[in-house]
Amino acid sequence: MASSSEGRPSYHPPRRDQPGRPPRDGNGRLRPTGTPSKWEGGRQCYGVYVYPNSFFRYEGEWKGGKKHGWGKLLFRDGGYYEGEFVDGEITGEGRRHWALTGNTYTGQFVLGEPQGHGIMLYKAGGYYEGELSGGAREGQGRLVDADGQVYCGSFHDNRRHGRGWMLFRNGDEYDGDWVQDRRQGRGVLSCADGSIYEGQWHSDVFSGLGSLAHCSGVVYRGMWVNGHPMAQATRMVILGPEVLDVAQGASLTLTVQLQQADGEVAKGEDGRVLKVSAGVRRVQLPAYSEVIFFKVDEGGRETPIQTPFGFQCLSFPLSSPQSGGLEPRAALGSADADSPPAEADPMRRAEQGTRVFC
Template sequence: PYSGYGVYVYTNSFFRYEGDWKGGKKHGHGKLLFKDGSYYEGEFVDGEITGEGRRHWASSGNTYSGTFVLGEPHGHGVMHYGAGGRYEGAFSHGSREGHGLLVDQDGQVYQGSFHNHKKHGHGRMLFRNGDRYEGDWVLDQRQGHGVLCCADGSIYEGQWHSDVFSGQGCLTHCSGVVYDGMWINGHPASQATRIVILGPEVLDVVQGAPIR
């Protein structure tokens, strides 16, 4: 078996390898070129893409730099997406998994936990409209406890479900009106507490009154 530096073009012409060999296998540093224009350059172990490297996928336009295991992003790295945006953080078998920073194609920024490629766990997000959220996420949706600070100055702190206010929570509106109580599907429940505030004085406090 060959060891050293060499170039090999596979018989199906699907890809070409140029780099180090050991015992007849790709081992060390090398570059693999695919027929569709995709490529990988970096470390190989026993014929497999494993170690530090850079890979570009022609079909999607995605480019990843970081750690690989058996051809997949695994460990820490940076993925630049062909459609726009980037992710820097932990990967597991090709998916975002663990802690990371995601900037999407609209410029929105999320920093926090991921599971199975989605925002999941605790995290902070800056939205395109200037709103900021910090709290719990479940599979890309705000769910659990969280705080939303809106660009207009309104603040909601409380429970979320399926990306909307749901459960016990308090909304301090930029107008000075405060709703504190139960929420259902983003709306105050019929028996939520109502507190109306104007300036430094509390003008009206009604416990258990219907919200209109």
């Protein structure tokens, strides 16, 4: 072999190899690798070979007429592989780019397929980092899609399968079992609004025994079918008299029962919101009384929270008058003919149907 000290490829006369077959040790344009041979009894050379079908072009190291060592295999469509070859096969560490999809993989290969550990970058956005087998996601890995959703856990046949955790684009998080890319088995869903479901799943929905603690305060514990409670309450019943006389400042106790459509008590559910109608009755008070009647605090109205059972939760508290409101003595008087007309009496307005949610 000619010296390469001048920086130009050396020349070898053409071998009498069979047409269409690769050279034994780099036939074509050849030059020494510049490093000692790694193999005893053989030589490592650099060569360029264009395959008979003209779709493949190889540039790299050869041994015994096979691609062996480090090289680059180029495809006519613009794709390529660059990395290690063993006995003519793509095996070892390398980088593969697919022109058709625009995806690029960097990592371990076995017989031309991504296998072992590596990183796949997707043209559409996102990436996968983890274990692969036969070119598919298999084993433990991390998948980030184009929308920023993240899955960390087990894969089988390119799908989420086994135990895994996922962060969805809306901020919800799921930690539990997966079957063929669907939540199935047992898992915990922590929603961005604070609601939490813990229990069984089937085909990506609540199914089986589970518990939902909704951000509105509603809690349901029991069986679920296709994402819905199997025996949810349909009405609330106040046990006791319908009208209660309560003195200002005195405590009030209500006994409320959740019932199903058949009248049975809904034992697995609590936290529903009770709507209360509050009214103020005019009474004659002694002149020395300092009673302050409560009023509806309309400035504290909040945005309604939609519950999972089709109604809204709205906080509408009662409070004492603030500074600048009615003076204590303004409530004094009698119920005789000298009383102010109803439209000028704030207590009378309250009697006409102020509704309070708590």
